[in-house]
Each structure stands twice: as structure tokens, then as C-alpha cells.
Amino acid sequence: xxxxxxxxxxxxxxxxxxxxxxxxxxxxxxxxxxxxxxxxxxxxxxxxxxxxxxxxxxxxxxxxxxxxxxxxxxxxxxxxxxxxxxxxxxxxxxxxxxxxxxxxxxxxxxxxxxxxxxxxxxxxxxxxxxxxxxxxxxxxxxxxxxxxxxxxxxxxxxxxxxxx
Numbered sequence: 001x002x003x004x005x006x007x008x009x010x011x012x013x014x015x016x017x018x019x020x021x022x023x024x025x026x027x028x029x030x031x032x033x034x035x036x037x038x039x040x041x042x043x044x045x046x047x048x049x050x051x052x053x054x055x056x057x058x059x060x061x062x063x064x065x066x067x068x069x070x071x072x073x074x075x076x077x078x079x080x081x082x083x084x085x086x087x088x089x090x091x092x093x094x095x096x097x098x099x100x101x102x103x104x105x106x107x108x109x110x111x112x113x114x115x116x117x118x119x120x121x122x123x124x125x126x127x128x129x130x131x132x133x134x135x136x137x138x139x140x141x142x143x144x145x146x147x148x149x150x151x152x153x154x155x156x157x158x159x160x161x162x163x164x
Contacts, residue, residue, distance in 0.1 A: 033090035
């Protein structure tokens with residue numbers, strides 16, 4: 001008596017469908033700048049970055065409209081949408097951070113949202129973290145710097161981690 005051989009394609013399709021249900025697809029819906037500046041500590045956990053599920057995107061949309069406009073209403077921005085500063089600001093942030101001596105000894109990612117610069121990743125010492133923060137803060141059009149950098153690679157990162 002012959003045994004039925006499972007169709008591998010059906011099994012893969014079922015498995016893929018289950019994985020999609022388990023972990024909804026995340027993407028950078030708003031095209032926020034997110035990039036890595038250095039990779040000197042390979043054990044450093046990669047930040048999640050500006051990646052959202054479709055449901056998270058829906059909830060983010062309204063608050064992003066409010067936050068983007070409030071900068072203009074407060075007279076802090078010449079543009080009525082603070083998020084429009086982000087793409088031109090990102091290469092300036094990258095250049096400023098790359099100019100900091102020792103940055104290549106850390107693993108540092110940057111996310112830019114509404115003139116806020118998020119520094120995420122791992123550095124070999126607190127001194128480098130402070131230098132990176134100062135370099136980003138010194139740029140025109142940077143409103144706030146959020147220094148989510150940890151010293152070393154052990155312990156729980158102070159930022160959301162990719163794949164969780």
C-alpha cells in the first residue's frame with residue numbers, strides 16, 4: 001500500500017500564511033529616514049526603526065498630522081509639516097556623526113522624525129555617546145536628540161528591537 005506524499009508547496013504556502021498571521025508585515029509607511037552609521041559592535045541589537053504594521057500606520061497617521069502641524073503653529077517651523085525637514089536633514093546628520101572620532105567602534109543607527117534625531121545602538125563608552133549626541137544636536141533644524149545608545153552590547157537595549 002502506497003503512502004501519500006505531502007505536497008511541499010502546499011506545506012510551504014500554509015506555513016507562510018501562518019507566519020504572516022503570527023507576525024504582520026511591517027514597513028516604513030511614512031518613508032522616515034533610517035540608516036546605520038557604523039557597525040563596529042556586531043553583537044549590537046538592530047533597532048526596529050520606523051517600521052509599522054498596517055494597523056499601527058492607521059493609529060500613527062492622525063498623531064503625525066497633529067505633531068507635524070504643531071511645530072508650525074508654535075512658530076518653530078517655517079514649513080507647515082515638520083516631517084518635511086527629515087529627508088534633507090538625514091544626510092547632514094549622517095555626515096556630522098561620521099565626523100565624530102571613534103564612531104566606527106560602535107554600531108549606531110539613526111532615525112529622523114519631525115526634526116527629532118533618534119540615536120540607537122551600542123557604543124564602547126559613554127563618552128562617545130555624548131559626543132554623538134552633541135554632534136547631532138549642533139545641526140540647524142534638529143529640534144531634539146533622543147540618545148537611545150547603550151554602552152556595550154550586554155543587557156536590554158533602550159530602544160525597540162527589530163524582529164520583536
